[in-house]
Amino acid sequence: MDGSDEVCEIFCEPCEKAKQKTIAEGFCVDCSEYLCGQCFNHHKRFKQFEHHVLQDKNSMPLDPKHTVSKYVCTSKCQVHADEVIKYICKTCDKIGCNVCMTIDHRSCDGVRYIPDEVKKSVTSVEIQEFAKMIDDMHVVQQELYSKIGQNFQVSDQMIKTACMDLERQKDQIVSFFESLYDTMKTEVVKNRT
Known part of the structure; x- marks a missing residue:
């Protein structure tokens, strides 16, 4: 087929x-x-x-x-419940359905179809610059996370080194006192006889 x-x-x-x-x-x-x-x-x-x-x-x-277009109007008009909000009046800064715009905004020059305005805004230079700024901030954030990870690794290594040094010093101190103990014990035994 x-x-x-x-x-x-x-x-x-x-x-x-x-x-x-x-x-x-x-x-x-x-x-x-x-x-x-x-x-x-x-x-x-x-x-x-x-x-x-x-x-x-x-x-x-x-x-x-x-797959439904992301520029489809779906919100219902609060004044005309059977109608969908499809227009914005930039003159009055109001949104509305076909009926609202026909009745209340007939003489306004700023009535625009919302999906067309959305499409324009997505391609506008201002939006593109904002998107680039967000991308740049994301890169900086990733770099900071990377540095934090490296700092944790350095910190872990320093802790391991410090613990090894403490262990070595403890062994030296124990060894010193064991040697001192043996020497004193030998002296005590010698002086007794």
Whole structure:
């Protein structure tokens, strides 16, 4: 079979956890999880999932690795709960959905699409300089860790040397006192006779 003829079946992940094989009919962007029709419908009903962005079978990612663009807007608008925040008004320094921008920022010149602004910021000189600064700091940190490791090795060697010197001096002192003891004992015995 040719690679382009292959059909990749994607299964519902909650059902797979329950040891069932059900074909996925949707995807939750927030959970990064494929859902069958039943799980998809239940996902919409629960309060903890009410602001999750759901994609139906036609718009869900077809890659089982869940590759979703990192520039996709997923946060729900606080004013219009069914809408996703996609725009920023640089004039007013506010974010909002399509409806917010159409109603409240119609005359503003600074309305921008957030994913486009994110893409621009990632390639901006300022961000690149900041990234380089972080990389440089990481190199300095690694060098410091290396020096600390070397210092620990030197310190360990100094401790070993000091302990060996103390042991040698102890042996010399013991030897001296043993010799002194033997000499004094010999003298005492000599003087007694």
